[in-house]
Each structure stands twice: as structure tokens, then as C-alpha cells.
Amino acid sequence: MSVKDELLEKIAARRAVVGVIGLGYVGLPFAVEKAKVGFRVLGVEQNPLRAEKVNRGENYISDVRDEELRELVARGLIRANMDFSTVPEMDVIVICVPTPLTKNLTPDLSYVERVTRELARRLRPGQLVSLESTTYPGTTEEVMLPILETSSLRVEVDFFLAHSPERVDPGNKRYTTKNTTKVVGGVGPESLDVALAFYGQTIERVVPVSSAKAAELVKVFENTFRAVNIALVNELALLCDRMGLSVWEVLDAAFTKPFGIMPFWPGPGVGGHCIPVDPHYLEWKAKEFNFNTHFIALAGEINRRMPEFVRDKALRVLSRLGVAPSRARILVLGAAYKRDIADHRESPAVEVIRLLQEYGAEVAYHDPYIPSLRSVGLDLDSIPLTAEEVQKRDLVVIATDHSSVDYGFVVAHAAHVLDTRNATKGVTDGRGRITLL
Numbered sequence: 001m002s003v004k005d006e007l008l009e010k011i012a013a014r015r016a017v018v019g020v021i022g023l024g025y026v027g028l029p030f031a032v033e034k035a036k037v038g039f040r041v042l043g044v045e046q047n048p049l050r051a052e053k054v055n056r057g058e059n060y061i062s063d064v065r066d067e068e069l070r071e072l073v074a075r076g077l078i079r080a081n082m083d084f085s086t087v088p089e090m091d092v093i094v095i096c097v098p099t100p101l102t103k104n105l106t107p108d109l110s111y112v113e114r115v116t117r118e119l120a121r122r123l124r125p126g127q128l129v130s131l132e133s134t135t136y137p138g139t140t141e142e143v144m145l146p147i148l149e150t151s152s153l154r155v156e157v158d159f160f161l162a163h164s165p166e167r168v169d170p171g172n173k174r175y176t177t178k179n180t181t182k183v184v185g186g187v188g189p190e191s192l193d194v195a196l197a198f199y200g201q202t203i204e205r206v207v208p209v210s211s212a213k214a215a216e217l218v219k220v221f222e223n224t225f226r227a228v229n230i231a232l233v234n235e236l237a238l239l240c241d242r243m244g245l246s247v248w249e250v251l252d253a254a255f256t257k258p259f260g261i262m263p264f265w266p267g268p269g270v271g272g273h274c275i276p277v278d279p280h281y282l283e284w285k286a287k288e289f290n291f292n293t294h295f296i297a298l299a300g301e302i303n304r305r306m307p308e309f310v311r312d313k314a315l316r317v318l319s320r321l322g323v324a325p326s327r328a329r330i331l332v333l334g335a336a337y338k339r340d341i342a343d344h345r346e347s348p349a350v351e352v353i354r355l356l357q358e359y360g361a362e363v364a365y366h367d368p369y370i371p372s373l374r375s376v377g378l379d380l381d382s383i384p385l386t387a388e389e390v391q392k393r394d395l396v397v398i399a400t401d402h403s404s405v406d407y408g409f410v411v412a413h414a415a416h417v418l419d420t421r422n423a424t425k426g427v428t429d430g431r432g433r434i435t436l437l
């Protein structure tokens with residue numbers, strides 16, 4: 001039997017051992033999904049706090065159910081290691097490590113490269129390696145493959161290599177890892193076969209594309225699509241502000257059209273690990289082909305400017321209220337980069353806080369999911385959202401529209417509210433004290 005047939009058989013019988021490298025927002029839900037259907041999962045996680053938590057069955061990712069992880073760990077189906085010593089035991093190795101940007105907005109592939117070097121040292125015949133981290137087209141074939149081939153094993157013969165981008169939308173209750181269609185591309189047909197067989201075990205619909213490069217481009221295009229459309233409605237918000245029109249009214253009406261348009265909403269900017277980052281991976285790669293991705297550059301420029309626009313609008317409101325910025329007491333509601341999640345990476349809300357502090361304002365924040373902002377260099381802990389805390393501020397800025405917050409209560413007690421998300425849409429009383437983005 002060929003190594004490929006042997007691996008396919010193990011996958012079909014769910015005897016294949018699944019390695020997940022990086023147990024974060026992507027890796028941990030993925031590990032749980034695989035273990036739930038009977039695969040034994042060996043995680044590799046360099047953060048000791050995370051690795052220890054997993055081994056104690058303690059969850060730290062909101063998309064994972066606490067009791068589900070606890071039970072899978074108790075049954076011995078998930079275990080985490082901090083080193084790569086378990087790689088030879090793995091049949092399928094899925095890489096979910098960060099792919100950030102450098103300060104100059106160029107791809108930082110150091111995590112992927114480090115992991116790939118660790119794997120190359122331990123690779124054995126009959127393994128599938130699949131990269132799930134978001135990256136530019138060519139990473140799997142041009143960066144990972146040469147490193148893996150230093151093992152002297154041959155791709156498509158001894159081992160298999162694919163890219164299957166993760167599409168998880170943190171906090172989305174309707175679409176999870178299991179029911180989100182997955183795109184898969186192999187570096188060759190054998191790799192594609194094995195990867196399709198593996199992903200098909202747990203994911204309802206798997207879509208093959210002709211190469212790993214195409215799969216990589218699919219993902220960066222999807223996130224570019226979001227970045228560009230968000231920039232478009234953000235630009236409309238800037239224009240509406242000048243024209244004295246409500247961007248929310250205009251968009252609400254525009255999205256009643258049943259075809260040819262889809263909803264995107266303005267806000268204080270974009271955040272998280274994906275939308276502000278991924279398009280720049282494509283922008284960088286395009287330059288190799290003497291090609292400028294104009295939409296990406298423009299969208300990045302508009303979206304990055306939004307926190308400043310919110311700051312300026314807050315200053316205008318304060319001036320109308322007769323409060324000098326340096327004496328203003330401001331409460332920012334929400335620090336996460338989007339609704340109902342506990343993630344403040346690249347969050348525009350954090351940027352808004354910083355910009356208001358630069359004007360000397362005393363800024364406090366409340367976020368039910370984010371107890372402290374000390375990790376991003378701000379000397380702030382979330383304050384309780386009480387009537388007294390709201391009343392003593394000159395302005396409340398709604399930066400993230402968490403659904404657990406009672407916006408009627410906020411408006412009832414606030415001197416004034418600057419709402420950058422239209423979170424107060426359903427509030428009828430006190431509308432004169434609300435300024436929308």
C-alpha cells in the first residue's frame with residue numbers, strides 16, 4: 001500500500017492523529033471540532049499559559065464551549081505540548097500560527113517559517129501538512145516547500161502539502177468551523193486528494209481549487225473585499241458628515257434593494273487580526289509582478305483615518321457643549337474591535353482612546369469582555385457601567401456595539417452620546433443627546 005493510501009485509510013477510519021500548531025482563535029476551535037468526531041488531537045502551543053490551560057481542560061476562546069473542551073481533554077482526545085517532540089506521532093499537521101505585518105506593512109512570515117523548520121526536522125513519510133494561516137499567494141509553495149524538502153522527503157510522494165484558509169468569524173453563532181464551506185488547494189493533485197479527504201471528515205462542504213496559491217488568493221481576496229467595502233461606507237460617512245445627512249438613514253434605505261448590493265456598515269475603523277492586515281499581504285506580493293493594488297491602498301488609508309475622524313467629531317461635540325477637551329471626562333463604551341468578542345487586537349476603539357488622551361481628556365472605558373487595556377500600554381481597567389459612572393462624564397463614545405449593553409440606560413444617564421455604530425438605533429428617549437457618526 002502506498003503512503004498516500006495508508007494515510008487516506010487512517011483519515012477515513014478517523015485513526016489519523018491530528019496535530020494543530022498554534023492553539024489560538026483558529027487552532028483551538030479547530031482542535032475541538034476534530035476531537036469531537038473522534039480524531040486524537042496533539043496541539044503544539046508555545047504560550048505556556050495556553051498550553052497548561054488546554055491540558056487542564058480550561059477554555060480561553062469564546063467560540064469554544066467550556067464543557068466540550070473539558071470533556072475532550074478528560075477523554076484524552078486533546079493534549080497540548082510546548083515543543084515539537086510529538087510531530088512524528090502526527091499524521092495530519094495543521095498550522096494556525098499568526099501572520100502579522102511588520103511596522104512597514106510588509107508580511108511577517110517568521111512564525112510560519114519557524115514552525116516549518118521545526119517540522120522539517122521531524123517530518124516522516126505519510127504526513128499531510130496544511131497551512132491555515134492567512135497569507136499571500138505563494139507562501140505554501142515558495143516558502144514552506146523548500147524548507148520541508150530539506151528533510152530529503154519528496155512532496156506528493158512521501159508527504160503532502162496543502163493550503164486551506166481558515167474562515168472562522170469569531171463570535172458568529174450561525175457559521176462555525178463545521179458549517180463554513182472550506183476551500184482547499186494542494187501543491188499537487190496527490191496533496192489535494194489527501195487534504196480534501198481530511199477536511200471532508202468534519203466540514204460540511206469542501207471546495208477544491210487547482211493550487212495552494214489559488215487557495216491563498218481566495219482568502220486574501222475575501223478579506224480585501226470586506227476592507228474595501230467597509231472603506232466605501234466609511235468614506236460615505238465622511239461625506240454625509242459634511243453634507244449634513246445621516247449615513248445610517250442613507251444606508252438603511254440603500255440596503256432595502258433586494259439585489260446588486262449588500263450591507264456593510266461604517267464605524268470607528270477596522271480591527272482584529274484580519275481586515276487591517278491581510279490585504280497588505282496581497283499588496284506586497286503584487287509588487288513582485290510590478291502591479292499596484294490601488295483599492296487596497298485606498299481602503300487602508302480611509303479605514304486607518306476613521307479613529308481620527310471620531311476624535312474630531314468628539315471634539316466638535318465637546319465644543320458645542322462648552323467643554324474644553326483638556327478638561328473633558330469621557331467614557332468610551334467597548335474596546336473590542338467588533339461586537340460580542342473579547343479581542344482588542346488592532347482595535348480602533350483603543351486608538352480612539354489614545355487620540356482623546358492626547359488632547360488631555362480623562363478617558364475611562366467599559367467593555368464587558370475586556371477587563372484591562374494594560375497589555376496595549378494604556379493604564380486603564382474597565383469600569384462598571386453604572387448610572388453614576390455614566391452621569392459623571394461629559395461624553396460617552398460608543399466605539400463597539402456589544403449586544404449585552406443596555407443603550408437606553410446609557411442614553412438616559414449620559415450628558416451626551418457620540419454613537420459610532422448606530423447602537424442606539426432602538427432608543428427613542430433622549431435622542432437630542434445622541435450624535436451619530
Ligand SMILES: NC(=O)c1ccc[n+]([C@@H]2O[C@H](COP(=O)([O-])OP(=O)(O)OC[C@H]3O[C@@H](n4cnc5c(N)ncnc54)[C@H](O)[C@@H]3O)[C@@H](O)[C@H]2O)c1
Pocket residue numbers: 021022023024025026027044045046047050096097098099111114115132133134135166167168169170273274
Ligand atoms: N482570528 C480570526 O478571526 C482568524 C480568521 C481566519 C484566519 N485567521 C488567521 O489564522 C492565523 C492564526 O490566527 P489566530 O487569530 O488564531 O491567532 P492567535 O494569536 O489567536 O493564535 C496563534 C497561536 O499560535 C501560537 N504560536 C505562535 N508561534 C508558535 C510556535 N512556533 N509554535 C507553537 N505555537 C505558536 C501563539 O502562541 C498563539 O496561541 C492567522 O494567520 C490569522 O490571520 C484568523
